[in-house]
Amino acid sequence: MDIHEYQAKQLLRSYRVTTPRGEVVYTSKAAARVAEELGGQRWVVKAQIHAGGRGKAGGVQLGTSPDAIAAIADQMLGSTLVTAQTGPEGQRVNRVLVERASRIEREFYLSLVVDRDSQRIVVIASAEGGVDIEEVAGSHPEAIHTEYVDPGVGLLDFQCRKVATAIGLGNRTASFTRLLKRMYRLFRDLDCLMLEVNPFIETEDGDLVALDAKMSFDDNALFRQGDVVELRDFEEEDPKEVEATGHGLNYIALDGSVGCIVNGAGLAMGTMDAIVHHGGRPANFLDVGGGASPEKIANAFRIVLQDPNVRAILVNIFAGINRCDWIAQGVVQAARNQSIDVPVIVRLAGTNVEEGRTILDESGLALIQADDLDDAAAKAVHAASAEGVPA
């Protein structure tokens, strides 16, 4: 789960990490008021969307009067911001953060992530702040410093000093150590997967300030992170994905024409791959999970059919915990109660497969049955690309 920048900064402040003074607003009038209240001569307006790359897309702008701030906010609010990370459809801006502009002396990069290769939390830091860290990693990896945290003892002071020295903050090791250890505690306490401050800055006055902040949390730990769950913004998520989650389905919209209903994340990916192998393109990833009831399957059909690009649906079930007869009942129920105007290809295997096939045969529905994964993918791609709409 991701949160907005202004929310991430609130959390950082609650761990006594310094951020610029500011406030989130929903109207241009409020933007001007906040600028006045903050005081000073320069302010920054930052579009609050979950995707990165806002700066280059015009989602971060400076203004030198409350009127100018109102004008910038007015232009941003309600607009659709297209960044390198949003995809071509962009993301609508519903709120903006107004902050007092900082007087920057130097910029740095600092993040914490759960690193899967070392299976530890790792600190990543660089003297090259405010730029795409992946680009730095590619062009001059020696500018990136990493420090692995032993979970038995946590992040140690000497490690912080090492990082500080490596990025040229050797004269501020004490304040940097405080900053980094507070970030680490937040990361650990709130079950973060990623906490990125890019850039954090040294101001002209010598303070270390988190100028930007990005946080992602472990979905598997949200059950014990009630305060974090409160920060969820559903408008940043695909409504079909949100609805699917509510039905216990794992759905991700893609841009192809073959709708997929599969059990298991691995097989769902494998099914998409088989479709691509046969020259087609999947319209979605959908994992119905274990213990899929007929209702769950019917819901899966409804969500997949909301995508207007879907020209055929492939149901691929290899039942372990699941039961093919329940799946078949769900398919029949969906076909009877919903208007499905695209061909449906069904491949069943595993537990109770014979009972499942019998239910499909006896339903009298025009379903296309497939023998195995290859057959199913071929038939689905053919159906999706065929001229006209078959029965």
Next chain:
Amino acid sequence: MSVFVDRDSKVIIQGFTGQHATFHAEEAMSFGTKVVGGVTPGKGGTTHLGLPVFNSVAEAVEETGADVSGIFVPPALATDSLLEAAEAGVGVAVIIADGVPVQDMVRTKRYLAGRSTRIIGPNSPGIITPGECKVGIMPSHIYLPGRVGVVSRSGTLNYEAVSQMTARGLGQSTCVGIGGDPVNGTDFKTVLQAFENDDETDVVVMIGEIGGQQEVEAAAWAAQYMSKPLVAFIAGVSAPRGRRMGHAGAVIAGESDTANAKLDAIEGHGHRVVRNPADIGETVFRAVKEAGDRVGAAS
């Protein structure tokens, strides 16, 4: 021989009296698995499925001599159960739960470093040595005793691959589901090492996914130290960048995480790769045949 579990494994089930645990314990027993008891705190002294229930793993191990534990508890409790099993000296602990917080696993792995307990999972379908022992949730009827070792992240892709093999008469020595989480107990390389040392395995199949470099590192190791043929498939050629594809670990973070990059790297290490998941069975069949021909020519 087989790897990690066999006909002599004495299995206990943690969370024994729960609905899923009960169902899968019965399945495993009907498959011939030596289930010797289970643990449900507070229900010690009772019996379930005709077997003793204990309050703690330590008691269960002391009374039954169990050396393998199937952990069937909810994700929030999984690492606690795992640590309890490790403290009690269980040799192999299998965690089925999907949804274990990743930092719990980070801490748990640190705690268990240097101890002998082998962890399979979390988010795993389990482990099965066909005809001998099953600790997990897989549909046992699709498996066939034989000489192909299978290791996968995903459960359902494991079933898919195994059914393609079984349909061609290719049986399996052991199938290990290491789980779909980013931080897991046993990695691909460790399982490949075990298969390399197993006299009853001739060919090994590795089924990976997008995300991380575990599969590539395992393939690099195998290129140097493994004498047995390795066949690899990586799911997610069609997956978009930056999206989590169901499994917590299945996300493309950088260029080297993509399925094609991983497949190319594995192929570069001289192994057979499968680009279409429907071809796994056929590719293994050819690898087995070639291995057999080589053995035949040598003798």
